[in-house]
Amino acid sequence: MRNLLYPIGYPFRKRQLLARWEAAGRPNPPPAYFKHDYLKQLAAENPHLTTFVETGTWKADTLYQLRNSFQTLHSVELDFDLFLAAKKRLSRFKHIRLWQGHSPEVLQLILDKPSSPTLFWLDAHYMSGGVSGYGICPILAELEVIFEQCHEEAGHLILIDDARNFIPAGDYPTLAEVEQFVTVHWPSYNVWVQDDMIHCRSQVKQ
Ligand SMILES: C[S@@+](CC[C@H](N)C(=O)[O-])C[C@H]1O[C@@H](n2cnc3c(N)ncnc32)[C@H](O)[C@@H]1O
Numbered sequence: 001m002r003n004l005l006y007p008i009g010y011p012f013r014k015r016q017l018l019a020r021w022e023a024a025g026r027p028n029p030p031p032a033y034f035k036h037d038y039l040k041q042l043a044a045e046n047p048h049l050t051t052f053v054e055t056g057t058w059k060a061d062t063l064y065q066l067r068n069s070f071q072t073l074h075s076v077e078l079d080f081d082l083f084l085a086a087k088k089r090l091s092r093f094k095h096i097r098l099w100q101g102h103s104p105e106v107l108q109l110i111l112d113k114p115s116s117p118t119l120f121w122l123d124a125h126y127m128s129g130g131v132s133g134y135g136i137c138p139i140l141a142e143l144e145v146i147f148e149q150c151h152e153e154a155g156h157l158i159l160i161d162d163a164r165n166f167i168p169a170g171d172y173p174t175l176a177e178v179e180q181f182v183t184v185h186w187p188s189y190n191v192w193v194q195d196d197m198i199h200c201r202s203q204v205k206q
Pocket of ligand 1: 054059104138
């Protein structure tokens with residue numbers, strides 16, 4: 001979405017924030033508005049992706065923004081209070097399913113049945129004041145479940161948020177480790193970073 005001219009119909013605050021971010025040279029992280037629009041655009045450009053699976057629900061903002069972009073949406077949250085708040089916010093949307101628990105364990109249940117082509121938004125990680133005891137970032141365990149239970153040929157698109165955190169000597173695996181993990185399991189996949197999101201996508205045209 002480079003050189004995007006933000007439409008006049010956008011709320012003023014949203015346009016202002018996005019314009020300031022562009023003027024500052026698009027520093028990381030991009031505003032949440034940008035990521036929401038980017039995910040919506042991906043959904044529109046890839047109509048074969050009918051399911052959205054998110055790890056880390058938090059306040060359910062991304063789910064809410066994407067509610068009309070997918071046939072089915074799932075999201076997993078470890079924190080029970082955040083899970084309950086999300087349920088309250090989204091209970092009227094019957095195609096959105098909320099789950100509570102540790103993301104790799106819950107992904108096993110979500111992906112138990114053959115899954116339709118899915119946009120994965122992997123965004124679970126420890127946040128200050130949150131539930132402890134499950135590690136800082138469950139990304140490799142999440143990916144392992146996806147690789148075990150989904151098919152490479154199905155054309156799933158995997159996005160991992162907060163790419164800026166995947167650096168050596170941090171609490172996350174490095175970007176190189178993630179790339180190696182993905183391509184060892186699914187060799188047809190390319191891995192690259194764009195606007196603070198790690199993209200994992202099949203080179204095979206869907
Ligand atoms: C950055 S927030 C998610 C933001 C949300 N995806 C969005 O786009 O608005 C990270 C969330 O992951 C949750 N979390 C942390 N560890 C988790 C785990 N092991 N399983 C599931 N959720 C987890 C945190 O409680 C927090 O709500």
